[in-house]
Structure formats: C-alpha cells, structure tokens
Amino acid sequence: MAESSSDDHLIERLRAMEPAAWDRVMHTYKEGIFFACLGQTRNRADAEDICSQAFLRAVRGIGRFRGDSSIKTWLHTIAANLCHTHRRRHGENRHVPLDEAPEKALEAEIIAADHVVGRAEIRTALVSALDLLDPVLRHAFHLRTFEEMSYEEIARVTGVPVNTVKTRIFRARERLQRLLAEYR
Amino acid sequence: MMTCEQWREDISAWIDGELSQYQTREVAQHVKTCSDCRRVFDEFRQISALSRSQPIPTVSPHVTDAAMALVRAAHERRSFWRETVLSFSWPKLTLAVCGTALAGVLALTFAQGMFDNPYAPSKSSGAPASVAATGSPTGSSSDHVIAGELSVADASQGTTRVTAFAHSLGGEAHTVAGVRGSTVFVTIPSGARDTFISGLSGLGQWHGSVQPTAVDGSLTVGIKIVEQP
Numbered sequence: 001m002a003e004s005s006s007d008d009h010l011i012e013r014l015r016a017m018e019p020a021a022w023d024r025v026m027h028t029y030k031e032g033i034f035f036a037c038l039g040q041t042r043n044r045a046d047a048e049d050i051c052s053q054a055f056l057r058a059v060r061g062i063g064r065f066r067g068d069s070s071i072k073t074w075l076h077t078i079a080a081n082l083c084h085t086h087r088r089r090h091g092e093n094r095h096v097p098l099d100e101a102p103e104k105a106l107e108a109e110i111i112a113a114d115h116v117v118g119r120a121e122i123r124t125a126l127v128s129a130l131d132l133l134d135p136v137l138r139h140a141f142h143l144r145t146f147e148e149m150s151y152e153e154i155a156r157v158t159g160v161p162v163n164t165v166k167t168r169i170f171r172a173r174e175r176l177q178r179l180l181a182e183y184r
Numbered sequence: 185m186m187t188c189e190q191w192r193e194d195i196s197a198w199i200d201g202e203l204s205q206y207q208t209r210e211v212a213q214h215v216k217t218c219s220d221c222r223r224v225f226d227e228f229r230q231i232s233a234l235s236r237s238q239p240i241p242t243v244s245p246h247v248t249d250a251a252m253a254l255v256r257a258a259h260e261r262r263s264f265w266r267e268t269v270l271s272f273s274w275p276k277l278t279l280a281v282c283g284t285a286l287a288g289v290l291a292l293t294f295a296q297g298m299f300d301n302p303y304a305p306s307k308s309s310g311a312p313a314s315v316a317a318t319g320s321p322t323g324s325s326s327d328h329v330i331a332g333e334l335s336v337a338d339a340s341q342g343t344t345r346v347t348a349f350a351h352s353l354g355g356e357a358h359t360v361a362g363v364r365g366s367t368v369f370v371t372i373p374s375g376a377r378d379t380f381i382s383g384l385s386g387l388g389q390w391h392g393s394v395q396p397t398a399v400d401g402s403l404t405v406g407i408k409i410v411e412q413p
Contacts, residue, residue, distance in 0.1 A: 017258040026248040034243035048247050055251035059258075126234055144200055145235045151202050170196035173228045180231065 007071060014062050014071075026055055029072055032147050033079045039142040040083035040135055050086060054079040069156050076143065076157045087135065122183050129179035133172055140165055141172035186214075188221055195225050199232060332392010332405075334384055335412040342409030343368055345387050353383065367408045380405075388412065 013021035033054055037047035057078050058065075065074055130138055136158070143149045143157060151165045158165065194211045197203050203211060215222050336342040343366065350360050350370040360370055372380050384390045389412060392405075 017255055017262055019252065019255050019259055022252065022255045023248075026251065030243055030247055031240055034247065035240055038241060044241075048244055051243065052247045052250055055248050056254060059251045059254045122234060123238060126231075126238065130235075141235075145232060146238075146240070151197070151200070166197050166202065167193060169200065170193040173196050173231055174192070176231050177224070177227050 008067060010071065011062075011065065011067050014065075017059075022059065025058075025071060025075075029075050030055070032072070033075055035146055036076060036139070036142055037079055037083055039130070039138055040080075041086060042131060046086060046090075050079060050082045053082055057082070070153070072147070073149070073153045073156050076147065076149075077159075080139065080157050080159075083139075122180070125180055125183055126176070129176050132179060133175060137168050137172040137175065140168035141176075144169050188218060191215075191218070191221050192224050195221060196228055199225070199228055332390055333408045333410055334388050334390050335410050336388035337412050339366065339409055339411035342366070342388070342411075346370070346384070346407055346409065349383055349387060353379065366410070367406050369406050372405065 010021060010025070014025065030051065034047055034051045037050045037054075038044065041047050041050065054075060058075055061078070069077070130141075133141070139158060140154055143154045144151075149157070151162045151169075154165045154169075155162045160168075191211065191214050194203060194207060195215065198208060198211045215225050334342065334346065336345065346368045347360050350368070350372075353372075353376065360368065370380075381390065384407065392407075
C-alpha cells in the first residue's frame, strides 16, 4: 500500500528524528505491535522485549525505509522478523502441526468446565484456542482480525504470497471453528 | 466444479472483503444454495466478531523508552549541527571560510620561512643546494647557513659515525634530519654549536661553520663526508 501525502510528511519528520513524530508513531502502534508479538511468543516479557527491539530497529532503520508500505505494515514487518528469530532461538514449543488434532486438549478443558457457558467463558476458550493454533496461522489471523490489515499487507509483513495469506486465515478460522464447536 | 472446501476458503476471504465483485457474486450464490457453507459462513463471522471483542492487553509504557532515548539523542546531535553550522548566514559562512583559508595560508608561509633550510634534503633535486666546499664556510651570505665538510679517514664509515655522534648528543636535542648521498643533515639547538663542532672535529677534520640564528635557535646543518687526503 503506497503512502499518502500525510504519511510522507510523517516519514520525513521521522527521518529528521523529531521526537514528537516518533512519540506519535510509537504511541499509535505500540499496543498493536505488542499484541502481535504476544500472539507469536505467548509470553508477555518476551513480547515486550521484542516490541522494544522493534522500535529500536525502526529508529535505526528509518533512513532505509522507502515508504512503499504503510508505517504500520513496516513496523509489523520488523516485529514479525524479530518474532521469527525469537521462535527459532527459543524453539517453537507451542507449535502444533496442522495434521495433528490439538482440539482434544481444549475439548478436555471444555468438558472440565461443566457449567453454563457465558460470553466470558467463550472468550477464555477463544484465547486457549488461539494458543493452540500454529504460529503462522495465528499470526495471519491476528493481523487480519486485530490489526485489520489487508491480505496484501499481511503478505508484506509475513513475506509470503497473498494466496498463502488467504489460505492461512481460512485454516485459522476453520481450526477455531472446530475448537469452539462445543460452545455453540 | 469447486468443492465446498474450496468455496469455504473464498467465504473466509469474502468476510474479509478480499474478493472481487465477480467472486463475491459467485460465493454469495453458492452460500444461498448450500446449507453447510451457509453455516460455515455464519460461524466464521461469529469467530471474527468474538475475536474482535477480546480486550487488547495493555503494554508497559516503558516499551518505547529505549527507542525514544535514541531518537532524542539523534535529535540533539542534529540540533547542535544545525545551530552551530547551518544557522550561519551565507555572508557569515563565506567570511568564516575565507578567514580560515587566509589564516591557513599565512601560517604555512610563516612556517616555511621559519624552517626553510637550504641544506635540508631536497625532494626535487638530487643533492643539497650548497654543501660546503672544502676548507671554507659555505653560504656565509645567510645567517641561517651552517655547513661544512668533514674529512674522515674512512669516508664509507663517515656517515655512520656522524649519525652516531649526533645521536650521542641527544640530550641536547641533536637529531639526524636525513642523509642524502655523502651528506648528513643534523638539527642542533643554537646553544650546542660549540659542543657540536668540537665533537665533529674529534671525528675528523672539519671545515665549515655553524651559525645558529634561526628563530627558535635550532637549525639543520649539512655535513659532507669526504675521505681524508
């Protein structure tokens, strides 16, 4: 997605290292970046650390940012790369292969709950279900659902073709649908 | 013909508004006629709605501290540069550059005059300008001129001996400035003239003079080494 003229102006100010401009950008995107990192790492401390590193990288790399994507997409790309490195270093303990049936774990939780299911419970179940998703599916779903990014933007962030993004989001929904079947 | 599985991938994209008008019409038509896909469509939408209703976790306010510190440091560096250099008006800047250049030229001219020595090793000529003729002081027309010829028993060893001699007087700041052919150039302080000449005389027969009158009192003498007849 090309930058608008207001974004162009903002990028100029970021390049000029204007604290007010950077403060605005960080304030606008820090929650989203953090949430995306949390979705990837499933660990608050790690997510905050990666978020912090992502902003540092952004400051150092603003000179190389050509503005051919939005600032938001650019920041999420930096964060996604850091999350990827983090997963490689620390292992993908939470990685669940697509051909397995992780829903069994959630099913057990659901049965154990054994009470009238309210909205709060469904939310809790959704968090658990998201936790069981493959990280790449979760990331694509997260960027679409919480960051409201287009498939093209998600493709930029994750470095895969748009069709792959489409499939990943579909797979994520399909799996969540099965994991949450008990609540319907 | 597309399977329901394939339709569902499009249903997911439809919910996200990622289909073309044509694709949207096609999917909508299929959903109308397929109850299973209609159910999937509803469930996908519910999942999206439920996901969006999740509270966004708050992040520590310190998560941007390091990056902001970097920004502020860079900003201060740039401000300093702008205020000290770029804030010059063009006339001021031109004046400053010209002034600096003029000062540089004057300094170079002064330094050249101060340290100019006709006996210093020359890069352009093969030999010193006027190393003394035997038996007489050379270049006596200039206050700065001191040079002479040292006749030693073994001319091949003369250069080494003079050099060693100059070094031996190091306490008085004798330094060997260079050697060109059979001439050694030694820098001596003015007050060491007599010591230096007597030392040279100890090495062989010295013909020449040392008249240190340079501004800082030191100068370089050229000593031509010849074999004693």
